[in-house]
Amino acid sequence: xxxxxxxxxAHSVTIAGPTHAYKGRCFCPNCGSSVFAFIGEEIELxxxxxxxxxxxxxxxxxxxxxxxxxxxxFSDTVTYAKDCDAN
Numbered sequence: 001x002x003x004x005x006x007x008x009x010a011h012s013v014t015i016a017g018p019t020h021a022y023k024g025r026c027f028c029p030n031c032g033s034s035v036f037a038f039i040g041e042e043i044e045l046x047x048x049x050x051x052x053x054x055x056x057x058x059x060x061x062x063x064x065x066x067x068x069x070x071x072x073x074f075s076d077t078v079t080y081a082k083d084c085d086a087n
Contacts (some may be wrong), residue, residue, distance in 0.1 A: 003034075003046055003048065004046075004047040004048070004056075004058065004059075004082045005036075005037075005045060005047060006044070006047060006056045007042050007043070007044050007045075008042065008043055008045070009031075009041060009042060010038060010042055010043040011041075013043050013045070015036070016038070019035060019036075022040035024037055024038040025037045026038075026072050028049075031059075033048075033049060034046055034049070034066050036049070039080065047068075058070075058074050058077050059077060059078065060077050060078040060079065060080065061074060061077050061079045061080065061085065062080045062081045062082065062083055062084055063081070063082055063083070064079045064080065064081060065078070065081040065082060
């Protein structure tokens with residue numbers, strides 16, 4: 001499984017509207033879709049939940065050690081074998 005997320009300092013983002021949460025992961029209360037997650041002092045906004053996800057371009061990739069062979073590589077990105085802070 002993989003997903004794309006825009007990552008920001010958690011204090012710079014305001015969330016409006018109801019969500020349901022489990023261990024830092026937040027979901028739409030109507031359909032159960034994953035919308036965002038808190039990771040330490042950061043918030044990951046899942047691009048699939050945004051109206052205009054194309055506004056964001058990847059700058060780095062995590063867990064490339066587990067990349068499926070059919071997932072293309074992004075050019076001009078920093079890659080990490082595992083988590084960014086675990087390398």
